[in-house]
Amino acid sequence: MSIGGDGPSEKALQEFLSEAQEIVEQFNRDLLQLDEQRAAGSFDPEVINDAFRAVHSLKGLSGLFGVTRMSNLSHNLENLLDSLRLGRVELQPATLDLLFEAVALFNRIVAETAAGQSGDDGANLVEDLIARLDRVALRKEASPEASPWGGWELDASLLSVLTEYEEHRLRENIKNGRSLYRIHAAFDLMTIDKGLDELKGRLKPVGEVITYLPSAEAASDQQIELDVILGAQAELRAVQEAVVGTGAVVALLPRDKGAAGAVARPAPTVVPESKSEAQAAKKAEAPRRKSDGDDEELTLKSVAQTVRVDIRKLDNLMNIVGELGIARAGLIQILDRIKADRTQAKLARELHHELRSLSRRLDELQAGILEVRMVPLGQVFDKLSRVVRKISRDAGKEIRLSIAGADTELDKLIVEELSDPLMHVMRNCIDHGIEGPEVRRAAGKPEAGTISIRAEQRGNHVVIEIEDDGQGLDEQKLVRKAVERGLVGAHEAREMSRRDVQNLMFLPGVSTKDVADHMSGRGVGMDVVKTNIARLSGIIDVESEAGQGTRLTLTLPITLAIIQALIIRAAGRTFAVPLNSVLESLRVTQNDVRTIERREVMSLRGQTLPLARLEKLFRLERADLEGVPHKQFVVVVGLAQHRIGLLVDELHGQEDIVIKSLGRALSDVPGIAGATELGGKKTVLVLDVAQIVEEAVSSGGAEAA
């Protein structure tokens, strides 16, 4: 299975697998883009070239590491992509399906290779897919039309030097009714690479560079003159404007007038602009290869200037930074002691100065490590697009997925943990939200349903909104189900606000669809989604309008690794409350606290704020005899619209803390997100505000658990 007998080292193999994973993800993005463009009518040939290059590198790499299944698959995939590139095969939905299948299979091979499995059944799948790929790749399409050049008078000398790919692109441009231009430019011998790149860069927005050829005209010794052939929808003037200042001369190629109108039909044009920034970045980084990918040599140098790091190593660094923070707190205490001694004023000043610069560096270090952990949400969104494509096909519904804010960044761990819940949300939207095509037509909606995902950063949080234009929630049915299952009382149900009714969808066992079909019958409901989001200290909310659609809003913290926390004391215990969920804190006396239906509340700026006491929530005994002090503090906490006030005895200021897990045995204790070490070897529990708010709201304040 490998080169040289004893095989690549474990580390090298891991490196290879993660690189392969990245390439497959890139390939997947290319395919998604193609799919989108195909639906819009015309696609950017560069994207097929990108896909081709991705598979090409995959082939080379996997061959090097002896992962035969992967190299065989890439080899055959490459053939198919080559045929697509050259226009021998047309890009049809079925072909794209095959390509997406290959993505899934690649992922499987990566996973199996990582787990050290040879994956025998996987091998059969590879064989099977290869056979089908080949069938498509070798399919003969209709022969090109008799008069291929659409009336354009093209030099025989030009045609004779075009590669098959270039010729295909030329035909495509003509077919799409674009005009052909010849751009004559002279370049200095020394700087031709840069000059040509610049020219191509300027031409890219107006059209497609089909080829460039050395000019027939005589050139001086120091110069090379090139003719660029450009296919563009744009008028001559626009092309001229694009190259203004480069000294290039633009001319429309001569054309036989009679034939012009006959072939040139206005085709729907997609201006091929790179959709995602990631794509653009990759393009900019990758050394520009000649788009003709026939050269077999594969560069061994990595393309990207990046290092892949095990996230645990970052966790470890984060821990160390946390410990340094504790050491800093200790030093500050020592400084205070020295300050108290008048005779040591000079020493105190110096120490103060040094400490300040240490603090600043430490903060930078912390911010730096946090930044390294951040990855764009696009990583999950790309996976989602693939899933949506598959589910919608299976469900026989046409879905348009629109994504905004894919470059919003979140902690890697959160992004990883998000993919499953988001996938279930998508499934739910397609299965339950968006109606079948007939129903939609009858309702006067476009046949294709739309799911839009928007992500954006708001302060310390990232908000992800998922909206569909489906039928909305059936509120009556939700209530009926919830009452049937005894989740809410009949009386209670009548008094519920609309928001509360809609939020019933997150209760276990409440589903609006009576018959579990093969997809939603997988036993994963919105309650699991909610639990998973809550585990990430996030909150999920629903808003729905009958007949118009449903919107889910996920609010998540940017990172779980290091956070600012408010240190509080209640019933003789110390707790840390993540500051990102603290809205304000205020001092109250017992007189401010009122009781409504046995729930403690207070009014805050004219609004009623439900209160919760940690000692009741957690059943803590008060050790001190005097009991609840008369003066207390209320820490108003909340995420999204839910807010409650935590009644606590003391506030102890803010600290930067590293949240650590309590270990597997205690990982699921409700209301506790983890623990952290404060100065003096003291371990303090960190509250899981989302869960506490949830509990307090759902169970009516104090008497939870």
Place this chain on the structure above:
Amino acid sequence: MKDISFTTEETYLRRHDERRTRERRGILSFAAGNEVYGIEILSIREIIKLREITEVPRAPRFLLGVVTVRGLVMPVVDLRIRLRLDSPPLGRNSRILVVMHKGERFGLLVDDVRGVVRFADNQIEPPPPSLAPSEAPFLAGIGRHPDGDKERMVILLSLDAVLDFAVAAAVRR
């Protein structure tokens, strides 16, 4: 001619195995309640003095809370409550044994650490069937070893059983 036999990998490994079974197992013995228990020394990471334990709400009673040792947070199990023994007040000799179990650290609160004893396999008996059913699952065997003219007994604990609890299920609504 003398028969020279080379050690093959196989025979080497077999000999190594034999040596290991003949070798005595190191057991850390300690007092909990009024009994002497033992845990395989290999699963013990360190022994620390008693320190402040942060109570975790909604956890079972035997789970005293969590401590941080060298930057790692770990749950602490009061072995005396876990084994349903008498709990004498904690004193100067009380210790927390930090054990590694299935890749995670736990603290075990015990009354006193006695030392390491070594047993050959044939010195370890299976647990007697007469034991109370509540205690039986925690026991891995009984080790006897001579100590001067007396014979001492150590009850070997099964860490698997002692640390096999699912708090989540117990406290979830």
